[in-house]
Amino acid sequence: MKYLGNYCDWINDEWIDIINSQPGKRVPQEQDIDKNDYIFDVNNSFNHVYYEQYDSEYSDNIKLTPSWPMYSNFEWWIVKQTTGMLIPMHQDEFESGRIHKRYWMPFQDYTPGHIFLYEDKLITDYKKGDLFEFDDNLAVHYSGNASYSTRIVLQISAWEYV
């Protein structure tokens, strides 16, 4: 994970209020993927929620225009994990014919129990608005919330065509 700088001032507190007060799209239950592609679920039910997602389709009230240099094509999604939610370890998938960059930005200061693991490294001691770039787009990563407060993180995938 490459640290690129702090963009705390860019984060609009209204976004956080919306995310904290409104439910997002529950993943994987409300995501358009084949159940066979689920990596795990608890007690063989499909009730286990990895996270709630907020993206450009979710709300007109959250409009993100990154203020840092980036490829012009991008998609973003915000991950909210309430206590006990876990995203299984995985690698991201990318479309061919593109060069991708993956970004990760916490919307809160680090809290013990807010888990983001990149390969075998636990990311700690970050500040709200710190921007990181994956130095390997295919790195195995996973996240969870073992704390006592909600965890909110922005994800961006940016690309240019080749």
Add this chain to the structure above:
Amino acid sequence: MNCIGNYAHWIKDEWIDYLKSNTGIQLPKEYTEDNRNTNGASAPFTDTEWDPMCVCCIKYEPSNLPFNITLPITHEGYEHEYWFIKFPCGMGQPIHQDYNKDSDSVDIKRYWMPLQDYEQGHIFIYKDTLITGYKKGDLYLYDDPDAWHTAGNFGLHTRLSLNMTYWKSI
């Protein structure tokens, strides 16, 4: 956390088979005063956002087991207790300190032993450090019995471990 030795030879395959194929106490859903340890894990589920009826791990106490175990280490003059923990894929504990129900306990020694080699996705986080690269049977001693820690399974296979606690009563 300091690894103080390896006891893989002490672990019996039948224990692992049993833990994998049988259920134990679902925590915190099935917590009772009877199955709460004197000096064991107890996460604060009440008055938090955690659902006390969720299942974050499966615990096995000696009284649940169909076999007897002689622990691989002894501390003369100490009381002790042990329990196994299973994390099926997708389960994770809230971060917590272990519980000292007996206020007369002193010189508490906490040990943790994985029953499998390290796999990515099997987490044990101790004081903001992920424990990795361990081998089945490695025995770790907490350098601080009150350290905050958490564990879970983001991986593809069930995670099994043993906890042992020793203490003196005054």
